[in-house]
Amino acid sequence: MNNTPAKADQGRYGLGYRGTECLNCGHPLDLSDKFCSNCSQANSTKKLSIKDFLDEFFASFISYDSKLLKTLSSLVLKPGKITRDYINGKRVSYTNPFRFLLSLAIVYFLILGITGDFEQIDFFPTQEKASTFDLRATIDTLDYSNQKEKEQMMAVADSLNFANFVLRYGKHRDSALNANPRSYYETLKDESGLSRFFKKQDFFQTLFQNGSIRTFDDAISKYGIENTSENKFAFTSGKSFARIKERPGDFIKTMVSRLPFAVFFFLPVFALFIWLAYIRKRYNYTDHLIFSFHITSLLFILLIISYLVDTIFKVSSNWLFLTIFSVYLFQALRKFYGQNVFKTIVKYLFLNTIFFILALVSTILMIAGNIITY
Numbered sequence: 001m002n003n004t005p006a007k008a009d010q011g012r013y014g015l016g017y018r019g020t021e022c023l024n025c026g027h028p029l030d031l032s033d034k035f036c037s038n039c040s041q042a043n044s045t046k047k048l049s050i051k052d053f054l055d056e057f058f059a060s061f062i063s064y065d066s067k068l069l070k071t072l073s074s075l076v077l078k079p080g081k082i083t084r085d086y087i088n089g090k091r092v093s094y095t096n097p098f099r100f101l102l103s104l105a106i107v108y109f110l111i112l113g114i115t116g117d118f119e120q121i122d123f124f125p126t127q128e129k130a131s132t133f134d135l136r137a138t139i140d141t142l143d144y145s146n147q148k149e150k151e152q153m154m155a156v157a158d159s160l161n162f163a164n165f166v167l168r169y170g171k172h173r174d175s176a177l178n179a180n181p182r183s184y185y186e187t188l189k190d191e192s193g194l195s196r197f198f199k200k201q202d203f204f205q206t207l208f209q210n211g212s213i214r215t216f217d218d219a220i221s222k223y224g225i226e227n228t229s230e231n232k233f234a235f236t237s238g239k240s241f242a243r244i245k246e247r248p249g250d251f252i253k254t255m256v257s258r259l260p261f262a263v264f265f266f267l268p269v270f271a272l273f274i275w276l277a278y279i280r281k282r283y284n285y286t287d288h289l290i291f292s293f294h295i296t297s298l299l300f301i302l303l304i305i306s307y308l309v310d311t312i313f314k315v316s317s318n319w320l321f322l323t324i325f326s327v328y329l330f331q332a333l334r335k336f337y338g339q340n341v342f343k344t345i346v347k348y349l350f351l352n353t354i355f356f357i358l359a360l361v362s363t364i365l366m367i368a369g370n371i372i373t374y
């Protein structure tokens with residue numbers, strides 16, 4: 001045994017304070033054990049002084065910081081290396097990939113949520129309540145200091161308009177509804193399937209907007225609507241649409257705040273395709289999932305930097321950072337899976353295509369999901 005104590009053996013970690021049983025979990029210990037082999041608490045029976053307490057507090061910060069720094073530098077500077085290290089068992093020196101990605105996603109969407117002034121749309125006077133759902137035109141008239149932010153809002157408005165169009169296609173609402181809701185509703189019963197559902201939804205939305213009903217019970221008692229699950233569902237989504245129309249900014253804010261969680265539905269599916277592309281490699285599904293967590297973490301880092309650069313210098317640097325990401329992704333695939341350039345190009349193109357299809361599908365699903373639960 002080494003008789004000259006290292007720095008970590010001094011103070012409360014010194015030999016004189018060691019016990020034969022862990023104070024945290026009761027695991028039997030030897031006096032030579034610096035830490036419990038069961039729960040890794042330090043083997044020290046000394047009562048904490050203020051200095052010990054502060055030391056412990058800062059030590060945990062410093063160890064977290066060094067983990068974070070190592071994770072960041074390895075991820076940014078050596079594409080593919082961090083994933084390789086992690087799945088080969090070098091885990092303690094890196095931050096957990098899932099937690100790392102979740103933190104980055106939350107930071108990114110917090111920045112968006114704080115700086116994006118979505119609510120100002122709500123206070124814009126709505127001229128004609130019954131007119132088309134023209135959020136884009138409303139945003140266009142608003143004063144944005146940051147041009148990129150305005151573009152983002154426009155993009156959200158477009159997808160909302162698209163969702164609204166999809167959900168309300170084939171609508172032929174006429175004055176019949178307003179003149180006599182009850183008999184208008186009777187005519188809907190002849191319609192079939194989806195068309196009937198969307199017309200009912202539109203029916204409820206209109207009644208909700210002009211204040212005739214507030215709850216589903218109102219609809220039952222006032223207009224003799226049957227209490228079926230289809231009607232209830234049509235009522236809920238109609239009501240959501242009415243509320244979105246009333247306060248679109250609020251809705252966008254809710255949606256943006258839920259975006260980080262969409263990533264975690266998207267990635268497991270994407271990892272399945274990576275697994276398919278590299279089916280002959282000895283990696284299992286979890287390995288591919290960790291790879292996609294690391295890749296997405298880098299994407300969020302670039303998005304955060306890009307956003308900060310744009311805000312500070314009033315430029316649009318998206319294209320630059322997306323180019324960096326494309327190059328990085330290629331390098332990471334090459335380094336992690338270790339195949340030649342030609343094979344990597346083929347898989348790179350395949351995975352890119354899948355990525356965009358999945359992104360499109362999950363965007364549509366998410367907007368639909370948000371409309372229903374809003």
Ligand SMILES: [Zn+2]
Nearest residue numbers: 022025036039
């Ligand atoms: Zn223990």
